[in-house]
Amino acid sequence: MQKLCAWIMFLILVCPGNGQFGSENLMLPNERETLDDCQLRFHQLYASPLPKPAFGRPALLKEFAHMGAIGWTQKDGNVSWLCGGTLIWYDFVLTAAHCAQSVNGLHPDVVRFGDLNIYSSDDDKYAQQISIAKIIRFPEHRFATLYHDIALIKLEKNITVHDTVVPACLWTDDEIRFRTLEATGWGKTGFGLEQTPVLLKVTLKPIDNVECKKVYTNETIRKLRFGLQDHHMCAVDEKMDTCEGDSGGPLQTKLLHNGRVTPFVVGITSFGTACGNAAPGVYTKIGPYLDWIVETMQKHGADVDGDTYNATFCSLRFVDYREYEDSVITYRDNEYASYDSDNRHMFIVDKLPSHVVKLDWDLGGHENCYGVIFDETTVLTLAQCAAHAGEPVKHIIYSSNGNDTKVNVSEIHIHPKYTEGSGYYNIAILLLSNLIDIYQVQPTCIVHGSSIPFNEVHLFGYGRKDINSFWYFSSEPDPAVSLLRPRVTIQNATECRIPSKYSSRIEKGLTGEHICVGNDMFLVPESCEAIIGGIIDGGKLGGLYPLTFGLNQFGRDCGFGEHSIATGLASHVEWMKSVLLPNLTTSSDVLHYIDSDLHAGDSCTSYNGDHARCVPIARCSKNWKSHLSSATIRFCSSSSVVCCPLTDIENSFEVHSELAECPNIVSKLKPKVPNGSLVYLGWVIEDALNFNCIGTIITKKIILTTASCLGNSVPNFVRLAGNATKLTFETDASFVHSAFNATDNSNDIGLVRLIESLEWSSFVYPSCLWMNRTHTPLVLEMIIPSGPEDVFFSRLRTMYNSDCQRTHGTQLKEYHICARDFQRNVTCVSIPSYLQWERRDRVQFVIGFATDAPDCDSWNYMLFTRVSAFVEWISNVL
Numbered sequence: 001m002q003k004l005c006a007w008i009m010f011l012i013l014v015c016p017g018n019g020q021f022g023s024e025n026l027m028l029p030n031e032r033e034t035l036d037d038c039q040l041r042f043h044q045l046y047a048s049p050l051p052k053p054a055f056g057r058p059a060l061l062k063e064f065a066h067m068g069a070i071g072w073t074q075k076d077g078n079v080s081w082l083c084g085g086t087l088i089w090y091d092f093v094l095t096a097a098h099c100a101q102s103v104n105g106l107h108p109d110v111v112r113f114g115d116l117n118i119y120s121s122d123d124d125k126y127a128q129q130i131s132i133a134k135i136i137r138f139p140e141h142r143f144a145t146l147y148h149d150i151a152l153i154k155l156e157k158n159i160t161v162h163d164t165v166v167p168a169c170l171w172t173d174d175e176i177r178f179r180t181l182e183a184t185g186w187g188k189t190g191f192g193l194e195q196t197p198v199l200l201k202v203t204l205k206p207i208d209n210v211e212c213k214k215v216y217t218n219e220t221i222r223k224l225r226f227g228l229q230d231h232h233m234c235a236v237d238e239k240m241d242t243c244e245g246d247s248g249g250p251l252q253t254k255l256l257h258n259g260r261v262t263p264f265v266v267g268i269t270s271f272g273t274a275c276g277n278a279a280p281g282v283y284t285k286i287g288p289y290l291d292w293i294v295e296t297m298q299k300h301g302a303d304v305d306g307d308t309y310n311a312t313f314c315s316l317r318f319v320d321y322r323e324y325e326d327s328v329i330t331y332r333d334n335e336y337a338s339y340d341s342d343n344r345h346m347f348i349v350d351k352l353p354s355h356v357v358k359l360d361w362d363l364g365g366h367e368n369c370y371g372v373i374f375d376e377t378t379v380l381t382l383a384q385c386a387a388h389a390g391e392p393v394k395h396i397i398y399s400s401n402g403n404d405t406k407v408n409v410s411e412i413h414i415h416p417k418y419t420e421g422s423g424y425y426n427i428a429i430l431l432l433s434n435l436i437d438i439y440q441v442q443p444t445c446i447v448h449g450s451s452i453p454f455n456e457v458h459l460f461g462y463g464r465k466d467i468n469s470f471w472y473f474s475s476e477p478d479p480a481v482s483l484l485r486p487r488v489t490i491q492n493a494t495e496c497r498i499p500s501k502y503s504s505r506i507e508k509g510l511t512g513e514h515i516c517v518g519n520d521m522f523l524v525p526e527s528c529e530a531i532i533g534g535i536i537d538g539g540k541l542g543g544l545y546p547l548t549f550g551l552n553q554f555g556r557d558c559g560f561g562e563h564s565i566a567t568g569l570a571s572h573v574e575w576m577k578s579v580l581l582p583n584l585t586t587s588s589d590v591l592h593y594i595d596s597d598l599h600a601g602d603s604c605t606s607y608n609g610d611h612a613r614c615v616p617i618a619r620c621s622k623n624w625k626s627h628l629s630s631a632t633i634r635f636c637s638s639s640s641v642v643c644c645p646l647t648d649i650e651n652s653f654e655v656h657s658e659l660a661e662c663p664n665i666v667s668k669l670k671p672k673v674p675n676g677s678l679v680y681l682g683w684v685i686e687d688a689l690n691f692n693c694i695g696t697i698i699t700k701k702i703i704l705t706t707a708s709c710l711g712n713s714v715p716n717f718v719r720l721a722g723n724a725t726k727l728t729f730e731t732d733a734s735f736v737h738s739a740f741n742a743t744d745n746s747n748d749i750g751l752v753r754l755i756e757s758l759e760w761s762s763f764v765y766p767s768c769l770w771m772n773r774t775h776t777p778l779v780l781e782m783i784i785p786s787g788p789e790d791v792f793f794s795r796l797r798t799m800y801n802s803d804c805q806r807t808h809g810t811q812l813k814e815y816h817i818c819a820r821d822f823q824r825n826v827t828c829v830s831i832p833s834y835l836q837w838e839r840r841d842r843v844q845f846v847i848g849f850a851t852d853a854p855d856c857d858s859w860n861y862m863l864f865t866r867v868s869a870f871v872e873w874i875s876n877v878l
Contacts, residue, residue: 026040026777026778026779027639027772027775027776027777027778028040028041028775028776028777028778028798028799028800029774029775029800030773030774030775030776030800030801030814031800031801031802032581032800032802034581035446035448035573035576035577035580035581036446036448036573038443038444038445038446038545039445039545040778041375041799041800041803042375042438042442042443042445042545062163062164062166062321062322062323063323064184064199064201064263065087065113065114065162065163065164065165065166065321066086066087066088066166066167066168066250066263066265067084067085067086067087067113067184067185067199067249067250068084068085068086068087068093068111068112068113069081069083069084069085069111069112069113069115069118069186070082070083070084070085070093070095070099070108070110070111070153070248071108071109071110071111071112072102072106072107072108072109073109073110079110079112081112081118081186082099082102082108082247083095083096083099083108083247083248083249084184084185084186084247084248084249084250084269085099085111085153085248085249086168086249086250086252086265086268087113087159087165087166087167087168088167088168088170088265088293089167089297089302089304090158090159090161090167090302091154091155091156091157091158091159091302092152092153092154092155092297092300092302093111093152093153093155094150094151094152094153094170094250094265094268094286094293095150095151095152095153095248095249095268096149096150096151096247096248096268096269096270096284097137097138097141097148097149097150097151098143098149098247098248098270098271099151099247099248100135100137100151101143107132107135108132108135108153109131109132110129110130110131110132111129111130111132111153111155112127112128112129113127113128113129113130113159113164113165114126114127114128114162114164114165115127116198116199117197117198117199118186118197118199119197120197126162126163126164126165128159128160128162128165130155130156130157130159131155131156132153132154132155132156133154133155133156134153134154134300135151135152135153135154136151136152136153136154136296136300137150137151138150138151138289138292144223145223145224145225146223146224146270146271146282147226147229147231148231148284149268149270149271149284150268150284150289151248152293152296152297154300161318161321162321163321166318166321166322167317167318168250168252168262168263168264168265169255169262169263169264169265169309169311169314169315170264170265170286170290170293170309170314171253171264171265171266171286171287171311172286172287172290172309172311173287173525174287174288176206176233176266176285177499177522177561177562178206178253178266178522178561179205179206179497179520179561180203180204180205180206180253181203181204181205181206181235181251181252181253181266181267182201182202182203182204182251182252182253182254183201183202183204183235183249183250183251183252183269183281184199184200184201184202184249184250184252185199185200185247185249185269186198186199186200202237203237204235204236204237204251204281205235205236205237206233206234206235207234207235207236207280208234209228209232209233209234211234211280212228212232212234212280212282213227213228215279215280216228216280216282228282230285230288231284231285231288231289232270232282232283232284232285233251233266233267233282233283233284233285234280234281234282234283235251235267235280235281235283236279236280236281237281247269247270247271248268248269249268249269250263250265250266250267250268250269251265251266251267251268251269251283252264252265252266253266253522254323254521255311255315255521255522255523255524256325256345256346256521256522256523256524256527256560257315257319257467257468257523257524257527258315258316258319258322258467258468258469258470258472259324259325259328259341259344259345259346259470260319260322260323260324260325261322261323261324261325261521262314262315262318262319262322262524264311265286266283266285266286267283267284267285267286268283268284268286269281269283270282270283270284290309293309294306294308294309311524311525311526312464312466312467312477312524312525312526313477315467315524316466316467316472316476316477319472324337324339325344325345325521327343327344327345328340328341328343328344330343341470344470344487345486345487345488345519345521345560346468346484346485346486346487346523346527346528347484347485347486347487348465348468348469348482348483348484348485349460349483349484349485350483351399351483352370352399352460352483353444353535353537353546354373354398354399354400354440354441354442355372355373355441355442355443355444355535355546355548356370356371356372356373356398356460356534356535357370357371357372357373357379357396357397357398358370358396358397358398359371359381359385359393359395359396359397359533360393360394360395360396360397360406361388361391361393361394361395362394362395363391365388365389365391365393366385366388366532368529368531368532369381369382369384369385369388369393369532369533370385370531370532370533370534371385371396371430371533371551372444372533372535372548372551373398373436373441373443373444374429374443374444374446375438375443375803376432376435376436376437376438376443376803376806377431377432377435377436377806378429378430378431378432378580379396379409379429379430379432380427380428380429380430380446380548380551380569380576381393381427381428381429381430381533381551382426382427382428382532382533382551382553382567383414383415383418383425383426383427383428384420384421384426384532384553385428385532385533386412386414386428386430387412392409392412393409393412393430394408394409395407395408395409396409396430396432398436398441400437400440400441401440405436407432407433407434407436408432408433408434409430409431409432409433410431410432410433411430411431412428412429412430412431413428413429413430413431413579414428415427415428415572415575421504421505422505423502423505423506423514423553423554423565424506424508424511424513425513425572426551426553426567427551427567427569427572427575429576429579429580435806435807437860439860442546444535444537444546444547444548445545445546445547445548446547446548446549446569446570446573447538447547447548447549447569447570448570448573449570452490452515452538452549453538454490454538455489455490456487456488456489456490457487457488457489457490457517457536457537457538457549458485458486458487458488458536458537458538459485459486459488459517459530459531459534459535459536459537459552459558459559459564459566460483460484460485460486460530460531460534460535461483461484461486461528461529461530461531461534461558462481462482462483462484462528462529462531463481463482463484463526463527463528463529463558464478464479464480464481464482464526464527465478465480465481465482466478466479466480467524467526467527468482468484468527468528469482484528484558486519486528486530486558486559486560488517488518488519488558488559488560488564489517489518489519490515490516490517491516491517491518491563492516493509493510493516495516496510496516496518496563496565497518497561497562497563498516498562498563498565499554499555499556499562501556502554502555502565505553505554505565506565510565512568512571513567513568513571513572514565514566514567514568515536515549515550515565515566515567515568516563516564516565516566517536517559517563517564517566518555518558518559518560518561518562518563518564519559519560519561520561521560521561522557522560522561523557523558523560523561525557527557527558527560528557528558528560529557529558530552530555530558530559530564531552532552532553532554533551533552534551534552535548535549535550535551535552536548536549536550536551536552536566537549548569549566549568549569549570550566550567550568550569551566551567551569552564552565552566553565553566553567594635594636594637594638594639595634595635595636595637595643596637598614598634598636598637598641598643599614599636599637599641600614600615600616600636600637600641601613601614601615602614602636604634604636604643605643606634606643606644606645610645610646610647611645611646612643612644612645612646613643613644613646613649614636614637614641614642614643614644615641615642615644615649616640616641616642616655616771617639617640617641617642617644617771617772617773617774619644619649619650620642620644620648620649620650638663639770639771639772639775639777640771640772654875655771655871655875656699656874656875656878658698658699658700658766658878659698659699659768659769659871659874659875659878662698662766662767662768662769662843663768663839663843665760665765665766666765666766666768666842666843666844667841667842667843669760669761669762669765670762670842671762671763671765671842671844672762672763673723673762673763674793674838674844675721675783675791676721676762676763676764676765677696677697677698677764677765677766677767677844677846678694678695678696678697678720678721678783678785678791679694679695679696679697679703679718679719679720679721680693680694680695680718680719680721680785681693681694681695681703681705681709681710681715681717681718681752682715682716682717682718682719683713683715683716684716684717689716689717691719692709693705693706693709693710693715693832694709694783694785694832694833694834695709695718695752696767696834696836696846697758697764697765697766697767698766698767698768698769698846698874699766699878700754700757700758700759700760700766701753701754701756701757701758702751702752702753702754702878703718703751703752703753703754704749704750704751704767704769704846704849704867704874705750705751705752705832705849706748706749706750706832706849706850706851706852706865707736707737707740707745707747707748707749707750708740708742708745708748708851708852709750709832710734710736710750710752711742713734714731714732714733714734714752715731715734715752716730716731717729717730717731718730718731718752718754720764721785721791723763724759724761724763724764729754729755729756729758730754730755730756731752731753731754731755732753732754732755733752733753734750734751734752734753735750735751735752735753735877736749736750737749737750737870737873744810745851745852745853746813747815747865747870748849748851748852748865749849749865749867749870749873749874751874751877767836767844767845767846768843768844768845768846769845769846769867769868769871769874770837770845770846770847770867770868771868771871772868773868773869773871776798776817776847776866777798777837777845777847778797778798779795779796779797779798779837780795780796780797780798780819780835780836780837780847781793781794781795781796781835781836781837781838782794782795782796782819782821782833782834782835782850782862783833783834783835783836784833785832785833794821795821796819796820796821796827796835796862797819797820798817798818798819799818799819799820799861800818801816801817801818803818803861804818804859804861804863807859808859808863809855812863814866814869815865815866815869815870816851816863816864816865816866817835817847817848817863817864817865817866818861818862818863818864819835819861819862819864820860820861820862821862827856827859827860827861827862828853828856828857828859828862832849832850833849833850834846834847834848834849834850834864835847835848835849835850835864846867847864847866847867847868848864848865848866848867849864849865849867850862850863850864850865851863851864851865
């Protein structure tokens with residue numbers, strides 16, 4: 001949570017809209033100290049949230065629109081509703097065979113639909129009551145036994161399909177893996193009580209037939225002489241609310257698709273014990289009788305075939321009449337529902353996030369193995385995906401701008417504790433032979449804390465388009481496969497339900513390295529298959545940074561009903577550090593803060609709890625710098641003053657007074673123009689004045705520039721870029737760093753001295769030197785003159801030198817700054833140019849000068865000479 005809060009603070013400071021693109025509270029260390037730096041390392045400057053629409057359409061009394069009451073018309077015209085049934089076609093009802101006649105030997109003659117209260121006319125608006133034409137019992141059923149208790153009722157005419165009267169689907173799979181089921185009916189609510197006039201539902205838990213047999217034995221019930229059979233199933237109400245008299249009614253579940261739910265009938269209520277005993281009810285399973293159901297309906301005129309009750313086809317047949325899933329409903333009554341489609345659990349998306357990659361083998365391998373881009377050369381994936389049939393993964397494929405790019409894998413690091421086929425330590429690091437272009441692909445951020453700061457997250461999978469599209473209103477199937485982004489809930493270890501087929505992978509149970517995700521509702525089959533090695537993510541924090549919590553290992557149906565298990569990345573950060581930061585022995589918090597209550601000379605407490613004092617950073621020894629990677633750095637009042645242990649304070653050089661006072665001077669001047677410190681350096685060549693270089697004013701008589709610009713000559717004039725009474729000033733000397741090397745432009749720093757002093761104003765003022773030698777502001781501006789009186793700015797972000805070193809031809813030095821433009825792929829600009837950073841009070845700091853690099857057209861970054869590395873030299877010259 002501490003990390004998350006730091007990130008939120010970061011977003012407040014840098015997001016568009018608050019007037020600042022940076023703050024002195026946000027600085028990047030010169031060298032990488034932690035893996036928890038994604039939000040700084042790959043900082044994006046802009047983001048735009050999308051609006052959420054809301055919609056509405058009629059929603060009627062349709063929770064159990066397939067439920068029918070089967071009745072016997074009495075001589076007085078009243079109807080006795082003694083059984084329930086399930087509408088499964090326009091003119092067919094499924095019920096129990098023992099409902100084909102009453103105890104008096106009479107047959108039912110009518111079925112009523114769309115009516116919750118069968119003894120009241122208050123809700124008859126949508127009721128449909130249709131006479132029975134024929135009852136067909138399963139041929140092997142006998143009234144003297146409790147076997148094959150299933151029958152079909154053919155109606156005299158078709159029902160009128162309506163929101164309140166719609167056929168249900170049939171669950172035909174032998175495996176019934178639902179944790180709970182619902183039974184509905186107008187049965188008795190308790191022992192000795194009257195039948196309820198209002199349709200009731202009860203939630204039941206399926207139990208194994210072995211347990212059920214302990215109640216229903218041959219001795220207990222004469223009609224069950226051969227015991228329970230495979231076509232039987234049992235379910236129990238643990239709340240002891242089981243109702244007597246629901247014979248023939250459905251035992252059902254609701255499966256999710258298209259942002260809606262369709263009822264699937266699993267069984268038919270057959271028999272049970274009296275209410276209140278918490279004893280299981282026995283139901284006739286649908287699956288074993290599917291062929292008989294279809295053949296019987298065909299013989300009696302129904303236009304059905306073997307695919308009619310295919311789960312996909314059946315779900316789509318009446319999709320526009322089904323209820324919306326609860327999560328999308330924003331308001332509901334008996335006649336109307338408003339909904340927000342953005343709240344649904346399943347989204348069709350056009351493509352995987354750019355930071356998700358597919359793993360690839362030359363001769364075929366895992367068809368469903370993915371990974372996530374961690375930085376330009378690193379992909380995180382599962383250990384189980386690192387090889388196939390003994391062949392290591394060869395490539396990763398990522399997409400940018402609609403094109404696929406293949407990059408070779410150069411190194412594979414599998415967690416040393418991983419065992420093949422195991423769900424423990426299932427993580428691997430792939431190092432790439434070439435850089436991924438992060439101008440096109442934004443790497444992911446991983447959360448390092450032990451807890452995930454969200455209740456709901458997302459994973460990715462593939463599934464049929466037709467049963468996942470929220471706006472799909474056609475009964476015609478479309479088998480095309482779409483990429484899906486399911487919304488799932490974080491489950492704790494006790495709530496986590498793992499499919500039995502995967503239990504061997506975690507035989508020791510779930511541990512802290514596992515993330516369990518999913519939802520309690522089940523999907524229509526073929527709805528979603530999760531991608532392996534795919535991310536468990538929380539979207540983008542503040543719309544800026546993609547967050548990844550884990551990599552999906554296994555699961556069924558994308559974690560719906562039975563949950564998916566992922567490798568939590570936070571649990572393996574230390575191992576990742578050992579591979580990616582092998583020279584780093586301790587951990588760090590990458591965010592460093594300024595304590596505005598502390599000033600130079602104040603006592604403070606250092607990183608290790610020792611007494612310390614706030615001093616200019618130049619006076620804190622190299623011994624202190626060795627602790628940068630193991631401490632949360634504490635700055636006092638500004639980035640140039642640090643809380644330094646007393647034993648590490650050095651009697652260093654004195655910064656020249658004009659340089660030290662610069663921030664106060666500029667703050668009082670209240671600058672009115674953005675380029676009041678910019679100057680052009682001019683040489684008289686063949687009687688013409690040529691302004692070939694730029695510099696920035698740092699004192700009333702000193703201009704800071706580059707040695708490569710000065711060469712061995714002194715410019716004749718300096719021309720101000722700001723609005724001043726006098727614009728041109730003569731010079732009398734220049735100073736080039738003694739270690740400057742014109743061949744490689746190392747130590748590329750120089751000074752020019754004016755003969756006449758400048759006069760400060762709100763239009764002409766100095767640029768202050770950035771003196772922090774360990775940290776640099778994250779977001780900078782590059783000043784690029786485009787003419788004698790014209791300047792434009794380009795916003796850059798600071799990078800680690802080690803990131804640029806991956807493609808740089810020569811060794812970068814400590815005095816280099818690496819920065820890139822995230823809005824363009826190439827940062828290179830013609831010399832001259834320099835970096836600056838502006839504080840909130842308009843005080844500008846010069847950070848670095850561009851080095852002369854004619855080959856920078858091939859770079860996606862720019863190198864600058866770091867000014868803070870030369871503060872001592874500048875002060876000595878002054």
